[in-house]
Amino acid sequence: MQKITVPAKIENLDKVLNFVNKQLSSVDYNMKARLQLELSVEEAYINISKYAYESEVGKVEICCTMEEDPLQIKIRFIDSGIPYNPLENEDPDIYLGTEEKMLGGLGIFLIKKNVNNIGYEYQNGKNILTIQKKLND
Amino acid sequence: MNITKMLDEDRLTIRLTGRLDTNTAPELEEELKKDLPDITDLVLDFDELVYISSAGLRVILSTQKIMKKQGNMVIENVNDLIMEIFEATGFVDILTINN
Numbered sequence: 001m002q003k004i005t006v007p008a009k010i011e012n013l014d015k016v017l018n019f020v021n022k023q024l025s026s027v028d029y030n031m032k033a034r035l036q037l038e039l040s041v042e043e044a045y046i047n048i049s050k051y052a053y054e055s056e057v058g059k060v061e062i063c064c065t066m067e068e069d070p071l072q073i074k075i076r077f078i079d080s081g082i083p084y085n086p087l088e089n090e091d092p093d094i095y096l097g098t099e100e101k102m103l104g105g106l107g108i109f110l111i112k113k114n115v116n117n118i119g120y121e122y123q124n125g126k127n128i129l130t131i132q133k134k135l136n137d
Numbered sequence: 138m139n140i141t142k143m144l145d146e147d148r149l150t151i152r153l154t155g156r157l158d159t160n161t162a163p164e165l166e167e168e169l170k171k172d173l174p175d176i177t178d179l180v181l182d183f184d185e186l187v188y189i190s191s192a193g194l195r196v197i198l199s200t201q202k203i204m205k206k207q208g209n210m211v212i213e214n215v216n217d218l219i220m221e222i223f224e225a226t227g228f229v230d231i232l233t234i235n236n
Contacts, residue, residue, distance in 0.1 A: 039188070103198065109226065
């Protein structure tokens with residue numbers, strides 16, 4: 001298991017993506033799966049950066065575990081911001097037309113569509129969001 | 138992300154290369170703010186765009202809203218991954234896509 005901790009700021013997104021990509025460097029992944037994983041990581045991380053902490057800049061810890069058979073990655077995002085379960089809300093209504101189309105909840109919706117497994121728990125004052133994705137489907 | 142623009146009277150073609158994500162979407166938004174007022178036809182060429190996230194979708198949606206009032210917007214050459222995102226999010230129903 002590898003982990004990094006960064007201040008939850010939007011400008012650290014590349015650092016987080018580089019860290020995740022580094023975990024993949026010695027495995028034979030499917031390129032599309034990798035881009036889908038990056039999308040999920042971006043959406044999860046940006047949501048935390050934007051909403052987890054109100055006034056102060058808090059931290060987020062990102063833990064990656066690789067598994068070989070099946071080839072998959074498990075990533076946990078841990079923050080000590082406002083308790084918030086992103087899985088509690090309903091999916092956005094994707095059938096609304098241009099004018100009515102709402103974008104709230106789009107990030108978490110995109111994560112759900114691009115990973116194999118997603119979970120949330122609140123433990124010891126921390127939000128823990130876990131995503132799991134197969135890499136050579 | 139690279140933005141290449143071609144203007145032919147009131148038709149603007151914008152070709153994007155790379156990724157339209159949290160980092161690059163604001164740049165596209167700024168460029169469009171400058172260019173859109175005089176345009177009735179907007180073509181977004183995604184031939185070399187490999188990735189889009191919700192930040193990019195937001196800019197696409199707000200551009201679509203503007204162009205709906207003053208003309209047309211078409212997105213061309215969308216790759217499989219981005220097409221899947223458009224389908225999953227319902228964007229496929231509100232955008233005009235030419236592949």
